[in-house]
Amino acid sequence: MCVEDVEKLVNDRLRYMKTGGNFEDSLRKEMDQVNSTPFTLDIEQAAHPKRFITPSFKHFKGDFDPESHLKHFKSIMIFYKANEALMWKVFAMTLQGAAQDWFHTLPSGSISSFKELAYVFIKEYTSYRTIKKNPDHLFNLQKKDDESLRDYIKRFKAETANIIGCDDRIASSAFKRGLPIECEMYRELTISPCQTLVEVFATAEPYALWDDDRTAAKKATKQDDQPVEPASQRNDMIKDKDGGKRELHPQGGAPTTESYTKFTIPI
Incomplete structure (x- = not known):
């Protein structure tokens, strides 16, 4: 007899004791419930x-x-x-x-x-049940200060996808409302408003490319402006006349005395 059979017998016995001897009636009701439809x-x-x-x-x-x-x-x-x-x-x-x-x-x-x-x-x-979001939820989206325009567009698209039957005019207005007023695209959407969300994203693509290029240029400039490590902190090496290398300032120690090649013929 396996462990499962022993546990079944014990459970059956306990159920019989709890039902006060009406185990067969209880079992019959459960079987009827399983077989019923x-x-x-x-x-x-x-x-x-x-x-x-x-x-x-x-x-x-x-x-x-x-x-x-x-x-x-x-x-x-x-x-x-x-x-x-x-x-x-x-x-x-x-x-x-x-x-x-x-x-x-x-x-x-x-x-x-x-x-x-x-x-x-x-x-x-x-x-x-998942709570459905209404189109007004889009007006809560705002472009963050440290967020690129492309990331804001991706986040806005993801939120729009969760709203069934979202009106294009509401979504277009909410997208513009989430942009900073000083943003060039905010000015563009104000002067030439788009009728559909597809038109809004098409208008946003050139601005996103320009924003990506500007961000990359800033990172490159920041790397160029980083201070150069002083020569005293580097392990500088120079070549002698024989093509070998000798250390001018060993790292972590005092500078070594320079040695020169002795010539047998006077200069």
Whole structure:
């Protein structure tokens, strides 16, 4: 007998003692709950279409946005959306863990349409729903002092992507509002306002290139202005007439006495 079997026997015994001898009734109720289905009889008896192969899904365990999972499921089952019975059954297969346990707690025969199933599913896991941002959120974005124009554009694009149905005029106005007044592009957007966000980004691209070039030039100038290390702190080497090297000022010590080549013939 393995460890799992022993643990099962112990747990069964404890449950029997806690229920006061009604262990069989408790077990029967649990088995009935597992074998029951929340779908109506018509859904259960509906036949699958021929040659149907169950696609691979991202399983839902009750730990992220239920609307995102529902959209993911519908996009994969788009060719079978007319067959609601198949949609209901396959959706149940995408649930795992706590979500699968929740599914089996639904009353038997309580679900008669996929719309009802989607409603109770989202309602159960509504606390995991992602809060959607409205277009007014874009007016909170401001270009930072140490942020390049290109980085500001990337950050603005990322925030815009999280807003569904964002109006171009609102987004264009918010992008301009986030720029410093002394910025050249702010002046450009004021004189020649763009109608769409695509036009705004197209106008911003030359300014971003100019800003990148200016930043690179500043870095190069800063490196050129760095002080040169004094000769007294370097380990200078000079060549003698024989092509060898000798140390003038060894690092960390006193300067050595210079030696010269002695000639046998007077100059």
